[in-house]
Amino acid sequence: MTDSATNRSIVLIPVFAALVLASLWLSILPGSGSDDKTLVVYCAHDRIFAEQVLDDFFRETGIRIQARYDTEATKSLGLINLIVQERSQPRCDVFWNNELLGMVELQQQGILERYQGASWERIPERYRDADGYWVGFAARMRVYIVNSHKAAATEETLGSLFTLEPSRVAMAKPLFGTTLTHYTVLWHLWGGDRLKMWHRDLRLRGLREVDGNAAVKDIVAQETCDAGLTDTDDVFVAIDDGLPVEMFPIRITAEPDDNPPSQGSSTKHYYTICIPNTVGIIRGTKRLKAAQRLADYLASPKVEMTLAKSKSRQIPLGPIDGLELPDDVKKLVDWSQEGIDLRSLLPARRECLAWLKTEYLK
Amino acid sequence: MSLASACWWTLARTILVCVVAWPLCVAVERWIRRASDGWRPFIFFLLLAPFLFPELLVGYSYRSLALSSPRLAEALCVGLLLFRVVPVGVITLNASPAALASHSAIHCRWLLWKASQWSLGEAWQMVLCFWHGPIRRALPALGLMSLVAFQEFELAALLQTASWTDWFIAAQRVGLDRREMLIQSAWPVLIQLPLIAGAIYWTVREHDANGEQHDDPAGSGTFDRIAKIYLLLAVICGCLIPLGFLSMNLFSGIKLMVSQRSQLTGLTHEMIIAMAVSVCAAMTAWCLSRSLTSNRKLGALQMFQRSFLLPGLSGSLLLSLATGVLFQQQWLHPFYDTPLPWVLALAIWLLPRAVLVQLWIRATSQTEGLHLSELLAGHAIPGSAIEGANATSPVVPASRASALRFRLRDQPRLLAIALLCYWAYLDLSSAYLLAPSGMSSGLVRLYNFMHFGRTSALSAEATLFFGFPIIAAWLVFLIQRTRSTR
Numbered sequence: 001m002t003d004s005a006t007n008r009s010i011v012l013i014p015v016f017a018a019l020v021l022a023s024l025w026l027s028i029l030p031g032s033g034s035d036d037k038t039l040v041v042y043c044a045h046d047r048i049f050a051e052q053v054l055d056d057f058f059r060e061t062g063i064r065i066q067a068r069y070d071t072e073a074t075k076s077l078g079l080i081n082l083i084v085q086e087r088s089q090p091r092c093d094v095f096w097n098n099e100l101l102g103m104v105e106l107q108q109q110g111i112l113e114r115y116q117g118a119s120w121e122r123i124p125e126r127y128r129d130a131d132g133y134w135v136g137f138a139a140r141m142r143v144y145i146v147n148s149h150k151a152a153a154t155e156e157t158l159g160s161l162f163t164l165e166p167s168r169v170a171m172a173k174p175l176f177g178t179t180l181t182h183y184t185v186l187w188h189l190w191g192g193d194r195l196k197m198w199h200r201d202l203r204l205r206g207l208r209e210v211d212g213n214a215a216v217k218d219i220v221a222q223e224t225c226d227a228g229l230t231d232t233d234d235v236f237v238a239i240d241d242g243l244p245v246e247m248f249p250i251r252i253t254a255e256p257d258d259n260p261p262s263q264g265s266s267t268k269h270y271y272t273i274c275i276p277n278t279v280g281i282i283r284g285t286k287r288l289k290a291a292q293r294l295a296d297y298l299a300s301p302k303v304e305m306t307l308a309k310s311k312s313r314q315i316p317l318g319p320i321d322g323l324e325l326p327d328d329v330k331k332l333v334d335w336s337q338e339g340i341d342l343r344s345l346l347p348a349r350r351e352c353l354a355w356l357k358t359e360y361l362k
Numbered sequence: 363m364s365l366a367s368a369c370w371w372t373l374a375r376t377i378l379v380c381v382v383a384w385p386l387c388v389a390v391e392r393w394i395r396r397a398s399d400g401w402r403p404f405i406f407f408l409l410l411a412p413f414l415f416p417e418l419l420v421g422y423s424y425r426s427l428a429l430s431s432p433r434l435a436e437a438l439c440v441g442l443l444l445f446r447v448v449p450v451g452v453i454t455l456n457a458s459p460a461a462l463a464s465h466s467a468i469h470c471r472w473l474l475w476k477a478s479q480w481s482l483g484e485a486w487q488m489v490l491c492f493w494h495g496p497i498r499r500a501l502p503a504l505g506l507m508s509l510v511a512f513q514e515f516e517l518a519a520l521l522q523t524a525s526w527t528d529w530f531i532a533a534q535r536v537g538l539d540r541r542e543m544l545i546q547s548a549w550p551v552l553i554q555l556p557l558i559a560g561a562i563y564w565t566v567r568e569h570d571a572n573g574e575q576h577d578d579p580a581g582s583g584t585f586d587r588i589a590k591i592y593l594l595l596a597v598i599c600g601c602l603i604p605l606g607f608l609s610m611n612l613f614s615g616i617k618l619m620v621s622q623r624s625q626l627t628g629l630t631h632e633m634i635i636a637m638a639v640s641v642c643a644a645m646t647a648w649c650l651s652r653s654l655t656s657n658r659k660l661g662a663l664q665m666f667q668r669s670f671l672l673p674g675l676s677g678s679l680l681l682s683l684a685t686g687v688l689f690q691q692q693w694l695h696p697f698y699d700t701p702l703p704w705v706l707a708l709a710i711w712l713l714p715r716a717v718l719v720q721l722w723i724r725a726t727s728q729t730e731g732l733h734l735s736e737l738l739a740g741h742a743i744p745g746s747a748i749e750g751a752n753a754t755s756p757v758v759p760a761s762r763a764s765a766l767r768f769r770l771r772d773q774p775r776l777l778a779i780a781l782l783c784y785w786a787y788l789d790l791s792s793a794y795l796l797a798p799s800g801m802s803s804g805l806v807r808l809y810n811f812m813h814f815g816r817t818s819a820l821s822a823e824a825t826l827f828f829g830f831p832i833i834a835a836w837l838v839f840l841i842q843r844t845r846s847t848r
Binding site for chain 2 (some may be wrong): 013014017018020021024042046047048051052055067068069077080081084085086089091092173175178191210213215218219222224255258353357360361362
């Protein structure tokens, strides 16, 4: 090969790469006007499950989705902050969050568009915004995961583990995701001082903190810890893999917890934590019609059933044919009836997050 | 953990890794220099394999083990970092010219010092001798090794060990104020600044300084044994175990992937994006590095140009965060959701690596051989015309001369560019923070899936993602070589 041929190759390869890149970018670029053929979706739900739902939406409607996913370890909060940062020139049309309070935060900041569509109508009141800024669907629950080789899956066992051997218990860092929602509920029910004391005490006595709920599942399944706090979808991953784990719902009460709820003598009111996915349309979107179609689609019975039958076994919130529900999910539906109403907990979340930042980032 | 504590912890780990790695670097480098020409490329291959093996896969393979105890996680992190740091040290040592004071010179000075009466002046001369000898030669290698260890992100994240990089990701996720982030970034920048400045100064200066030959290292059985054991361990722990982990359930994973067409299409699309971005960034960095390593510039201008290496040396994570913030400013916002910030950040990050690779190619290139091959390629000349050749030597065909020239000149360049592309392709921070909507890299997808334990599907996807660019680069290389011999 001659000199000029070598130099030509060295120039041509990057030029070709730049052309490929430019054409790929142009091909996914949403139209500048009110083109309803493409939507930009920020999605905090697990990609494995969300991708299939969004592909189905494309097949049904012809509206192509450009999704931006977050990582498991930092679920939802990253995308919420990105949406807030981009508020002056939003690039996201629809936000599919995997929890509720982040969506309430966006609503409070005036970033969401109202829409009371068909799906909003079918979802129970406590899982949707009264004015239609967002709507919940397909929930999961906070649960205790227990290694059945190491401990019995009962509230008494968990109680003594927390009291005597917190180093055998694992939890995700509460800065993000559903663990943050969990802490928000504790902040709301217990008050800040009690939560701070409980949290610091557990950390001092060796509670294992890991970077996400999936890691909690792993650490319990491989018997490094006896139990942990995680979400139902993570536990089902372990159960499907044949690992020796069991789960039961986390129940929280406002009063000092002398007797676990299973002992039956207690008259206190116990709450479970049922965390729905939520969908909201970003204010200023140029593709409002398509965004509304997607919001309706996500909170539809079809998607709720798809997610209930998926490996994550999400709990349908709206009316659905109960006969078709998998047995695993029927049990979760019962647990979710005791779920706390999360909609009013935004002030608690803000205060709790501000405190957690000082605990972990200062 | 506060950022300051995380920084000090990372620094302590860096010092530990470098202290342990340095004797290994020396042993391996000496062994390489003594090795025969036939063995040398193979040893380089073994040395570089753990460094080039995707960190994500290494971290993922040891993740379960690391979860069992924080101490074990830290030990694993140190061990695996060692396998990534030693190749950097060896390559830098190998590319750096001989020390101004040879071993014999230091020995003579030592004898002189012992014979004379003790005085401060004599002691200072001894120190100077060491400074111009092994210390000055070690500084660029130690600087670069420290940077690699200090900037480690993916291994620390997957093994869940404390690291300043982890703190920044967490801070970015919870929406720490930009001003606060910039103030806080002073910590790692200040810690790295002496290393960065030293690495640039000494790398460039040592390269410009002289072209003396190295001392021929004396043979040492112990050194050779240490080098061999290290290489064996590094290849097993840094490559073979992760490869074994990857190949578990690979066939069922491939079947699953083929049945999930949308997953396969999505991954292919993301691979094409990642490859296109990598090639653009790598070529930009390569072209810039050529002008930066040119010796024709004036001193001040040269130093100014070389200051462009600073942002790249601060690491991909900080650079990507800063680029993201920069492109959210009003005047750059039109480019925010385009591939430009991603390509730009990657090119800046790759620039110091490109400079290092350029210097290494220059240090190891055979200029006389290259000149001769160019003469031969220009004119088919009889072998007898070559000095020292037999009078009856046959005419050297132009095609063989071209092949020779390809091997001496074009092959190192192509390999260097492929290496830069590969680094860009494997960079998670920039892909995660800067990819525009709908154009994410497959690497982010894999990182996400690693949290779900989908071993079979993940194995197939990772094999495809990491294997495809290697095959593509190999094909390009083969095509170029075939064309060169025509």
